[in-house]
Amino acid sequence: MNIAILGFGTVGYGVYELAQKVPEVDVKYILDLKKHDDISAKSVTDINEILNDASVDTVVELIGGHHPAYDFIVASLKSGKNVITANKLVICEHYEELTALAKENKVALRYTAAVGGGIPWLTNLERTIKTSSVHKIRGIFNGTTNYILDAMHSTSAQFEDALKEAQKLGFAEADPSSDIDGLDTKRKIAISSNIAFGIVTDSNEVNVIGIRNVTAEAIKDCEAHGYICRLIAKARRCDEGVSAWVEPTFVKNDTVYASVTQNFNHISIDADNLGYGSFFGYGAGRYPTAFTVVNDVIDVANGNKKTYNENMEKISINNDIVAHSYYIITSLVDEIKELGIKETWKYGVLTEPISIRKMHTLYAKLLEKDPKIFIAGVY
Numbered sequence: 001m002n003i004a005i006l007g008f009g010t011v012g013y014g015v016y017e018l019a020q021k022v023p024e025v026d027v028k029y030i031l032d033l034k035k036h037d038d039i040s041a042k043s044v045t046d047i048n049e050i051l052n053d054a055s056v057d058t059v060v061e062l063i064g065g066h067h068p069a070y071d072f073i074v075a076s077l078k079s080g081k082n083v084i085t086a087n088k089l090v091i092c093e094h095y096e097e098l099t100a101l102a103k104e105n106k107v108a109l110r111y112t113a114a115v116g117g118g119i120p121w122l123t124n125l126e127r128t129i130k131t132s133s134v135h136k137i138r139g140i141f142n143g144t145t146n147y148i149l150d151a152m153h154s155t156s157a158q159f160e161d162a163l164k165e166a167q168k169l170g171f172a173e174a175d176p177s178s179d180i181d182g183l184d185t186k187r188k189i190a191i192s193s194n195i196a197f198g199i200v201t202d203s204n205e206v207n208v209i210g211i212r213n214v215t216a217e218a219i220k221d222c223e224a225h226g227y228i229c230r231l232i233a234k235a236r237r238c239d240e241g242v243s244a245w246v247e248p249t250f251v252k253n254d255t256v257y258a259s260v261t262q263n264f265n266h267i268s269i270d271a272d273n274l275g276y277g278s279f280f281g282y283g284a285g286r287y288p289t290a291f292t293v294v295n296d297v298i299d300v301a302n303g304n305k306k307t308y309n310e311n312m313e314k315i316s317i318n319n320d321i322v323a324h325s326y327y328i329i330t331s332l333v334d335e336i337k338e339l340g341i342k343e344t345w346k347y348g349v350l351t352e353p354i355s356i357r358k359m360h361t362l363y364a365k366l367l368e369k370d371p372k373i374f375i376a377g378v379y
């Protein structure tokens, strides 16, 4: 199989290296902003050179971001080329259109590395739905935020210091907002929900709160009551509909999520027949991600032209149907009294159970008056 790699950054270079070791794969082109003389593939800067070469079966998009990645994916599918990508932003925002385009052109669209990096999560989810209904998916989908929260637990650091350390060590990016504000996690739970439940979600309906406002005091309260703080994404389907959300969560300190340290991911599934299954590993990094991308290339070379799911039911997320308690630190004490305060901890309070939608809506309002407000789901 002749492939073209678009983007020659951390992952693109990793895929180029790993692909050399696979006899049935030949890297014919590398597309990058600048030319490279020191590689065995042809170095190009114009996508049309690739699109016009009928011998290229498969385009591997590793540019990231929205444009031009989206445009190149669309053009490749329309040119009858299989597409493999790790681009969660493009897949999440154009899920229906790109899936339809792949089907129409009878080519593969695989994006296993977009969720879970080195973990074969989506391929296992894809296998699960062949025989069984999925009830729930949940877990830690983001290594950067897990690294920061783990550091705050182990060193009592404040958020800003833990973030700076994570940036110094290369775990967090210079602009960390998509990780720490939960957007990366939101896209991953939206894509996973689409496959798990056979639906098309509008990811903007997923309620999201990131970890920007977590403090050393919140972590102290959390530990004092037998919990560990993690950024958890969760989606579930029941008779009333599908719920999906991302929020800092106090998990019991004897659960698997509490034991996930550093920048690891841990994703779980509840399904008929399987019962419960769990996946643990590196969700990012050159070689874990390249490993998954190259496995997608090999699957396609072996004839897998399937899209991840056949069912594409359009639904609205319903976060009114799930409720739990929240831990809140805020100066707006009167405004949160209406929620019903179950316990007062040293730095914050624990509420009575409240629906995800109601809490997230209230949080957005309170944030305008108290930009430092921190909330975490507790269960």
Ligand code: HSE
Binding pocket: 141, 142, 143, 144, 145, 179, 184, 283, 284
């Ligand atoms: N930045 C992500 C993480 C990896 O830290 O997990 C890419 O989705």
